[in-house]
Amino acid sequence: MDEGKKVTQEENRKIYELYIQKAREVFRDLDHVIAIENLPIGVALCEIILDEDGKPYDYRYLWVNLAFGEITGLKRENIIGRTVLELFPDIEKIWIDTYGKVALTGKCVQFEQYTQPIDKYLMVCAFSPKKGYFISSLYDITDIKRYKDEIERLLDFEKAVTEINELLLRVDNEERLYETICEIILKTGIAKDIWIGLIKEGSYEVKPVAASGSDIDYLPRLQVRWDDSPLGSGTVGTSIKTKKPVVIENIDLDEGLYPWREELLKRNLKSVVSIPLTDGESIIGAMVLYSDKEGAFGDAEIDFLKVVASDIVVGVKAIRLNQALKYTNEQLRKTLYDIVRTIARITEIRDPYTAGHQRRVAQLATAIAEKMGVSRDKIEAIHIAGLLHDVGKIGVPEYILVKPGRLTEIEFALMKEHPRVGYEILKDVSFPWDIATIVLQHHERLDGSGYPRGLKDGDILLEARIIAVADVVEAMSSHRPYRPALGTDSALEEISRNKGKLYDPKVADTCIRLFKEEGFKFEE
Numbered sequence: 001m002d003e004g005k006k007v008t009q010e011e012n013r014k015i016y017e018l019y020i021q022k023a024r025e026v027f028r029d030l031d032h033v034i035a036i037e038n039l040p041i042g043v044a045l046c047e048i049i050l051d052e053d054g055k056p057y058d059y060r061y062l063w064v065n066l067a068f069g070e071i072t073g074l075k076r077e078n079i080i081g082r083t084v085l086e087l088f089p090d091i092e093k094i095w096i097d098t099y100g101k102v103a104l105t106g107k108c109v110q111f112e113q114y115t116q117p118i119d120k121y122l123m124v125c126a127f128s129p130k131k132g133y134f135i136s137s138l139y140d141i142t143d144i145k146r147y148k149d150e151i152e153r154l155l156d157f158e159k160a161v162t163e164i165n166e167l168l169l170r171v172d173n174e175e176r177l178y179e180t181i182c183e184i185i186l187k188t189g190i191a192k193d194i195w196i197g198l199i200k201e202g203s204y205e206v207k208p209v210a211a212s213g214s215d216i217d218y219l220p221r222l223q224v225r226w227d228d229s230p231l232g233s234g235t236v237g238t239s240i241k242t243k244k245p246v247v248i249e250n251i252d253l254d255e256g257l258y259p260w261r262e263e264l265l266k267r268n269l270k271s272v273v274s275i276p277l278t279d280g281e282s283i284i285g286a287m288v289l290y291s292d293k294e295g296a297f298g299d300a301e302i303d304f305l306k307v308v309a310s311d312i313v314v315g316v317k318a319i320r321l322n323q324a325l326k327y328t329n330e331q332l333r334k335t336l337y338d339i340v341r342t343i344a345r346i347t348e349i350r351d352p353y354t355a356g357h358q359r360r361v362a363q364l365a366t367a368i369a370e371k372m373g374v375s376r377d378k379i380e381a382i383h384i385a386g387l388l389h390d391v392g393k394i395g396v397p398e399y400i401l402v403k404p405g406r407l408t409e410i411e412f413a414l415m416k417e418h419p420r421v422g423y424e425i426l427k428d429v430s431f432p433w434d435i436a437t438i439v440l441q442h443h444e445r446l447d448g449s450g451y452p453r454g455l456k457d458g459d460i461l462l463e464a465r466i467i468a469v470a471d472v473v474e475a476m477s478s479h480r481p482y483r484p485a486l487g488t489d490s491a492l493e494e495i496s497r498n499k500g501k502l503y504d505p506k507v508a509d510t511c512i513r514l515f516k517e518e519g520f521k522f523e524e
Helices: 002-026 066-072 093-105 142-170 174-187 235-242 255-266 299-350 357-372 376-388 391-395 409-415 418-426 435-441 462-477 488-497 505-516
Strands: 042-050 056-064 109-115 120-127 133-140 193-199 206-213 246-248 271-278 283-291
Touching (some): 056 093, 066 133, 142 174, 142 299, 174 299, 206 283, 235 246, 235 271, 235 283, 271 299, 283 299, 299 357, 357 462, 376 435, 391 418, 418 435, 435 462, 462 505, 488 505
Antiparallel strands (some): 042 056, 042 133, 120 133, 271 283
16 A cells, blocks of 8 residues: 555656646746745646647646645645646536636636635636646635625615614504515525514414515414413524524424424525514514525624614504504594584574584685695694684673674674684683684784774784685675575675775685685585
């Protein structure tokens, strides 16, 4: 066996010397390549081997420096004189094709390639000193590539977190939040499938609420719990109970995944991570990711997913708080309107001849405001003020309200006080709008002939001008104890004749268009 070894070494020595000599013929300065010899870059001088058709099918190493041997993992004396197919039978065809073109055409190339025989990323540069030969330099960039990929992955994670944070600022629906976050995470390439499950209130069940991926049809059949049963002892149940991430690097080897393993392996899923949805105190569920690679979830992935999980909890709390506030506001708004309508009915009980008047004025005033493009906030103020504009009639003696004949000067003076009385009643009520002032001004006129203050033009709120027109039209269209109904046409003629003098012209024109062009009618 020793003799055989000596023969082999002798053969190697002869081959080595033979091809070193051949290398000298091609590379005349081979004896003066100390600088190249000590470069950290692998350098090789090779000859192309052609088939019968003159096409490259292999190449032989005539000389290599020390770094080339270190990069390939072979001793230099075992490389020189050998062909690439002898040393690396599974070499990718791109190497022979690329180097063949360089050797035969003299055209230089530079490229980056992952080569499986040595499992490394190489930056390659090749040129030809003589036809049929080439010099190749190799630089191992495996670590650089790994760091670059890691940085790119971290940048993808940062981009995803930014996108999720922007989502939290605009989304107001839990279901949409979960679905969109699943989609955002999947775009990072971190997993093949992802789903989010919430703890069902009052139970140990974890119910899937959103999912994304290539094969998630099994989710409706998925049974997951977080108790001490077999269904609660997997990654999800454990992560919820411990409030810590649980990672399974190889699904096939984990006993805790037994209830679901068959379904997961059928889909070629090999690793899984469950991240609890917790802010450190409360917990609402878990986020579960599957990969088709073993050990897919490292520290960087876990840190990213923990940030996302925390954001989800923050977003859910904000949505639920907002919904609670919205519900409370709706209830308060409903209560406000109930109070307003009650006050309006009290007024109408004392004046049965004007029953429904305030409601109809509010209806017409709101329609005018909407047609004029008034802001939503002001429209609501106009509606409330319309319902309450005659509340001050509580302070007018009842006999005056129901008197069938013409009012005396004193009686009319008492009647003209109702806007001021209404103001006094409403001024201390904490409305979101200045309802009291609108009520105070609803009998003012542009030329100053109105009451109670004789305000003019720009001193009168727009809301009060709108209610003024609606008040006149409704009053003239309806029956009163001192006269029969004059009709809508007469009312519209009145505001048309006096627009710009008594009534705001834009408000008057809008009111007229509502009746004549859009067929507006009071609702009973």
